[in-house]
Amino acid sequence: MNILEISGLTKTYESGQRAVDDLTLTVAKGSIFGFAGLNGAGKTTTIRIVAGLCDKDSGSVKLFGKEIEDHDASYKSNIGFVLDEPLYFDWMSAFEYLHFVGTMYGLSEQDVDSRTRELLDFFDLGKKGNETIAGFSTGMKKKVSLAAAIIHKPELIVLDEPLEGIDALAAIAIKESLTLMASKGTTIFITSHVLDTVERFCTEVAIIHQGKTLLQCKTSEIRTRAKGALKDTTYQSLEELFVDLLSEKAAKKHLSWL
Amino acid sequence: MNTTLLNRKEQTLITTEIKQFFLHRRSLHLIPLMMAGVLLAFWPYFSSPFVPVILVLFAWLEPQFNNILFRTPLELESLSVLPLEWERIIRAKNIATIFLVLVMFPVVAATILYFSPTVVTSEQTGKAALYILTVLFPLIHVGNMRSVQHPRRETGWQFDDIAGIAELLISVAILSISFLIFTEMLNAPALCVVYFVATLIFWSRYSIPKTAELIEASKTDICMNV
Numbered sequence: 445m446n447i448l449e450i451s452g453l454t455k456t457y458e459s460g461q462r463a464v465d466d467l468t469l470t471v472a473k474g475s476i477f478g479f480a481g482l483n484g485a486g487k488t489t490t491i492r493i494v495a496g497l498c499d500k501d502s503g504s505v506k507l508f509g510k511e512i513e514d515h516d517a518s519y520k521s522n523i524g525f526v527l528d529e530p531l532y533f534d535w536m537s538a539f540e541y542l543h544f545v546g547t548m549y550g551l552s553e554q555d556v557d558s559r560t561r562e563l564l565d566f567f568d569l570g571k572k573g574n575e576t577i578a579g580f581s582t583g584m585k586k587k588v589s590l591a592a593a594i595i596h597k598p599e600l601i602v603l604d605e606p607l608e609g610i611d612a613l614a615a616i617a618i619k620e621s622l623t624l625m626a627s628k629g630t631t632i633f634i635t636s637h638v639l640d641t642v643e644r645f646c647t648e649v650a651i652i653h654q655g656k657t658l659l660q661c662k663t664s665e666i667r668t669r670a671k672g673a674l675k676d677t678t679y680q681s682l683e684e685l686f687v688d689l690l691s692e693k694a695a696k697k698h699l700s701w702l
Numbered sequence: 703m704n705t706t707l708l709n710r711k712e713q714t715l716i717t718t719e720i721k722q723f724f725l726h727r728r729s730l731h732l733i734p735l736m737m738a739g740v741l742l743a744f745w746p747y748f749s750s751p752f753v754p755v756i757l758v759l760f761a762w763l764e765p766q767f768n769n770i771l772f773r774t775p776l777e778l779e780s781l782s783v784l785p786l787e788w789e790r791i792i793r794a795k796n797i798a799t800i801f802l803v804l805v806m807f808p809v810v811a812a813t814i815l816y817f818s819p820t821v822v823t824s825e826q827t828g829k830a831a832l833y834i835l836t837v838l839f840p841l842i843h844v845g846n847m848r849s850v851q852h853p854r855r856e857t858g859w860q861f862d863d864i865a866g867i868a869e870l871l872i873s874v875a876i877l878s879i880s881f882l883i884f885t886e887m888l889n890a891p892a893l894c895v896v897y898f899v900a901t902l903i904f905w906s907r908y909s910i911p912k913t914a915e916l917i918e919a920s921k922t923d924i925c926m927n928v
Contacts (some may be wrong), residue, residue, distance in 0.1 A: 457926065495783050500923045521785035533718070533774055535725050547714045548784045615854055 446509070446589065447600050447631045448494070451593070453503035454655075457488055463489035471633055471648070473599075476626050478646030478663065479635040480686070486655035487635040488528055490568035491604045495525050508599070521549060524573045524593030526586070526603040532580040538569050538588050542595055549596035556595075563591040583614030590618055595626065603634045607641060619645060625675060643682035651686065658689060661699065708797075711786065715794035720801060722773050723766060723919050728857055732762050736813055743818040752822040755811045757804065758885045760841070760874055762810075765857040766799045766843030771917070771924065775855040778917075779925060788914035791821035798907070807834060830884060832894040836881040839901035839909075844873045845892060846913040851923055 448471040455464040464486045471477045477663065481487050483663050492498035505512045509521050532599055533541060539560060546556035548600070549561060564573045567587040577588055586606060593601055601622070607615045622645075626632050643663055650660040659666070666682065708716075723729060739758035743751065760767075770792065771778045781791055811830070815822055848869070854862050884893040917924075 458923070490924070497779055497782050498912060514915075515787075517787055518787050519785075520783060525783040527779070527783065529776060529779065533722065533777070533780065535722065535774065544718060544786070547784060548711055550711070550785070634820050 445473045447473050448633060449504070449506040449509075450490070450494075451504050453487075453490065453493065453505060453546045454501045456491060462491070464500075467655060469657050469660050471631060473601075473631055474626065474629055475648045476622070476632040476646045477634065478649040479633060479652065480639055480649055480682075481635075481637065481652035485637075485652045486650060488604055489655075490652075491525075491527065491602055491635060493624075494602060494661045496520065497527075498617055507602065522598065522599045522604045523595070524598040524600070524601045524608050526589045526593045528608075535576060536588055537574045537576055538564060538591075539578075541588060542591055547696055551642040557686075559595050562626065563595060566621070566649040567591055583610035583648060586610050586618065587614065590591065591623065594621075598630065600631045600633065603632070605636055606634060607636065607638065611642040626675040639686050642682055649682075651689065663664035681688065712790055712794045712797075715786075715791060715882070716798045718799070719773070719798035723798070723802060724771065726763065726857075727760075731859075732758075732810075735762050736810065739810070740813045743814050749823050750826055751815060751828065752811065752826060752833070754818075755807070755814050755830070756833070756874065757871065759807055759810045759816065760870055760895075761867045763799065763802055763806070764863070764870050766802060768839060768852075768866045768870055769847045769854050769857055769908050770795045770799075770846065770849040771853050772855050772857070777852075778921065782921065782925075788917050789910050792846065792910050792913050792917075793906075796846070796910070799842060799845075800838065803838060810879055829891070832885070832891055833878070833881050835898040836838045836884070836894045836901075837877040839898070839905040841873060842872070842876045842905060843868070843909040844877075844903075845917070846909055850913060850916040850920060850924070879928065 448469075450470075451468045453464050454462070454595060457460055458464045466630040467486065467490060479487055479490070482690075489498060491650055492506070493500050494512075499514070508522065510519065512519060524575075533544070536544065542560040542628075546559060550633070551559070556686070560634050561570075562568045567590070569584065569587060569591070576669065577585060580588065586609075590603075590606065593603075594677050603622075622634075627648075635644065637684075647664050648661070649666060651658045663682075667685065735758045739754040742748075742754035743755065745754075749752065765773065773835050774780075827857075848866075852862075852866075854860075854866070857863055880897060881894060884897065
């Protein structure tokens with residue numbers, strides 16, 4: 445069963461920039477799906493459309509088998525979002541914020557309270573739980589975002605560059621928690637321009653470039669699947685493969701003085 | 703629109719909104735505004751000693767009326783990812799504003815009028831209360847529209863904020879016309895209550911859904927350009 449199905453998705457901004465161009469992909473239930481691409485490839489716009497922050501020009505976005513409708517926010521009750529910008533009220537403490545979000549997801553007061561405490565403890569935020577989020581480090585803020593995204597036990601978690609700007613320890617904690625959730629059946633949709641992360645962490649991957657899907661397959665099959673389009677078959681990393689895949693599409697640049 | 707009176711989500715949104723207002727540093731603007739209000743109270747040409755009170759109160763609460771989408775810089779986005787209908791969010795925000803007006807009006811009035819050289823009569827107090835009821839919902843509607851058309855991610859003492867206050871006070875002056883007609887020309891203050899009920903219905907049946915519709919239609923531009 446597919447949790448997320450995107451087909452023919454197109455979005456052009458007022459400036460004339462086509463951010464997403466006939467994008468098609470499917471995310472299977474229970475997978476850890478890596479959505480990889482260079483900066484500006486269209487990853488964030490795609491996620492913003494799924495999150496209801498941005499309207500599409502054309503195409504279809506189906507979540508849990510149902511087309512997203514403009515005025516219907518109910519589909520979000522089964523999704524957790526961690527977007528590129530930290531979306532929270534930073535004047536609140538982590539405790540207050542998780543309480544607020546839990547209530548907005550319709551959890552009972554008892555569940556909100558117990559899950560908030562557990563999440564703060566799980567992400568090592570217990571001691572700082574009553575301090576305002578504004579004073580937190582980037583890593584701690586990401587942890588708060590992730591905690592808020594999972595408090596309602598969603599079926600799908602959408603994360604935009606969740607490991608960006610955080611230290612190794614926080615990254616490990618976040619990856620471990622995501623792996624744990626995936627093992628319990630939660631689908632993880634994660635964007636990253638750090639391809640090593642995608643290769644090591646994700647079970648399935650889609651590579652996007654200039655708003656189009658170049659390739660979608662299981663991470664373990666990527667070398668075989670991409671073979672026809674590549675010059676070499678013995679890549680050490682997804683990064684090397686990716687560079688080769690894009691080499692025909694992106695003009696190489698040089699500095700005249702180097 | 704869902705007609706449940708106030709569910710737990712809305713109650714939380716309302717309390718969050720009120721708390722947010724007082725925790726924002728802009729709430730401290732009440733101090734200089736109140737000082738200006740005390741000075742204004744000595745000006746003998748106001749038709750009522752409550753005029754400086756009204757000016758201070760609405761100038762202070764301006765973002766609560768005119769900038770409902772960005773009481774904090776990423777509020778629109780933060781609320782957008784939650785399973786909340788915009789109608790409910792707007793209703794909760796507007797109710798918080800009504801609460802702030804009704805609670806802070808006596809506080810601001812008591813402070814400014816304490817220093818006022820004019821003796822305040824009970825008739826003037828009653829008229830001031832009727833005045834608040836007359837302008838409240840129309841002002842909320844004007845603010846809802848402005849919030850979508852001219853949103854500001856940050857509020858403080860920037861040019862846009864001063865312009866927002868000026869615009870709100872002009873709206874207050876224009877919306878006062880109905881009050882003047884009812885009380886001065888027709889000498890029928892009871893009509894203010896009828897008008898209040900009519901504007902309450904207008905707010906509930908038209909302003910809230912219309913604002914929600916406008917937000918849905920323009921949220922991409924707001925998120926990208928503001």
